[in-house]
Amino acid sequence: MMPPFADQLNLRLCHRCKYASPMAEDPRHCTRCQARLHYRKPDAIARTAALTLAALVFYIPANLLPIIHTRTLHHDSTTTILGSVMELWQAGAWDIALVLFTASVGVPVTKFLALGYLLVSVQRRSDRSRKERTRLYRLLELIGYWSMLDVFVAGLLTALVQFGPLGGIEPRAGILYFGLVVVLTMMATLSFDPRLIWDTGRSNE
Amino acid sequence: MSESSRLIICEYCDSVYERQQLGTHQRAHCRRCGALLDRRPWLTVDQSLALSATAGLLLAFVCFYPVLYIYVRDQSGSATLLDAVLALFNGPVSVMGMTMACAVILVPATQIGLLVWLLAFARNQRHAPGFRPCMRLLEVLRPWSMLEVFLLGALVAVVKLTGRIDTAPAAGLFALATLSFLMVGVAGRDVRMLWDQLS
Ligand SMILES: [Zn+2]
Numbered sequence: 481m482m483p484p485f486a487d488q489l490n491l492r493l494c495h496r497c498k499y500a501s502p503m504a505e506d507p508r509h510c511t512r513c514q515a516r517l518h519y520r521k522p523d524a525i526a527r528t529a530a531l532t533l534a535a536l537v538f539y540i541p542a543n544l545l546p547i548i549h550t551r552t553l554h555h556d557s558t559t560t561i562l563g564s565v566m567e568l569w570q571a572g573a574w575d576i577a578l579v580l581f582t583a584s585v586g587v588p589v590t591k592f593l594a595l596g597y598l599l600v601s602v603q604r605r606s607d608r609s610r611k612e613r614t615r616l617y618r619l620l621e622l623i624g625y626w627s628m629l630d631v632f633v634a635g636l637l638t639a640l641v642q643f644g645p646l647g648g649i650e651p652r653a654g655i656l657y658f659g660l661v662v663v664l665t666m667m668a669t670l671s672f673d674p675r676l677i678w679d680t681g682r683s684n685e
Numbered sequence: 686m687s688e689s690s691r692l693i694i695c696e697y698c699d700s701v702y703e704r705q706q707l708g709t710h711q712r713a714h715c716r717r718c719g720a721l722l723d724r725r726p727w728l729t730v731d732q733s734l735a736l737s738a739t740a741g742l743l744l745a746f747v748c749f750y751p752v753l754y755i756y757v758r759d760q761s762g763s764a765t766l767l768d769a770v771l772a773l774f775n776g777p778v779s780v781m782g783m784t785m786a787c788a789v790i791l792v793p794a795t796q797i798g799l800l801v802w803l804l805a806f807a808r809n810q811r812h813a814p815g816f817r818p819c820m821r822l823l824e825v826l827r828p829w830s831m832l833e834v835f836l837l838g839a840l841v842a843v844v845k846l847t848g849r850i851d852t853a854p855a856a857g858l859f860a861l862a863t864l865s866f867l868m869v870g871v872a873g874r875d876v877r878m879l880w881d882q883l884s
Pocket of ligand 1: 695696697698700716717718719720801823
C-alpha cells in the first residue's frame, strides 16, 4: 500500500516551511509561516524551459571566450575553460584537471541533458521510471553550485598574482558568461516541480 | 504540537506520512520516491547557537586573513576571501564579482546573523521578533551559499600555480575549511525544528 497524496487528504505542502497546510478553508497563505501556497510551483515547466534555454545560449560564449588573461614580462596569453583543463593535464596534474573538467563541462552538460529529459518526459505525461527521474532531480539539486568553481578560481588567481609591471592575471568575459550559466541552471532547477512527475499514472499504482 | 505538524509531506512526490519517533541515527525515507523525509536533528538549540557564533567569527577571519600565500623570487603576495571578490569586482566582469560576493560572503553572513538571532531567543523558549520572515529567508538562502566550492577553488588555484610560483596555505584556509563544515551543520535542515519546538 502506497501512502496517499496530499491533495487526496485536502492538504498542501508549504514550500517555505514544509508544513502540511490543511486546505479546508481554502487559505491562500500557509497558516504557519504565511508564505504564499501553491498546488504546484507556478508555471514550473515554462520557467524551467526558458531558464534552461537561456543558460544553453550563454554556455556557447562561456566556452569560446577566454576566462583568464596572463601577463608576464615576455609574453601575454589568454586561456579558455577547456584550455585551462588541457594545461593542467599536460602539466601532469591529471587529478585536478579531472576535477576542473567535471565542474566546468561535466556538471553543466549533465544539467542541460537532465533538465531537458525531465521537461520532455513531464510534458509527455510519461509514467515510466518515476522514481529514477525524481532521483535525477535530487542529483541536480546536489551538484548545482559546484560549477561556480571556475569563477572562484579566477577571482582567487587574480587577487594572488599581482606583480605590477612584472606580470599578473586578469579575469576575462568568459567568466561572466560561465557564471551566468551556473546561476541560470540553478534557477531552472529551483523552478522545476518534481511533483509533476507523480501527477500522471496515479491510478495504476 | 498542532494536528497537522504530525504529518509530513514529501517535497518530491507529495506523499503524506505520519511523523514517526526516530532514533538517533534513524532516517525516514519516502516509500514512493526514496527522498529523505525526516531525521533527528544533529544539534540541540544551544549547540547550534554556539556553532553559529563560531561560524560568524570564522567568516570575519577569512574575510581579512589570507587564505593563500605565494612567493616568486624576492616577491610575495597573499589573498583573503575579500581580496578574491574585489579582484573580480574591479576587473572587466564586475557582475561576477557581485555574484561571488553574495555566494561566499553576503549569503553566509546573513544566514549566520539570522541563525544567531533566532536561536538566541529560542534558547529561552521564545519567538524572536520577525520569527516567520527570518525562518522563510533562511529557507530561501540555503541553496545560494557556496563556501565549500571556494574551498575547492583554493585547492585548484594552488595546483594551477605549481611550477611557476610557490604557494603556501595560510591560516585562513583552515578557518575556511572549518567554516564550510560548520555551515553544513548549522544552516541545514535542522533549523526547521524551531517551528515545532516553539509552538
Ligand atoms: Zn516522496
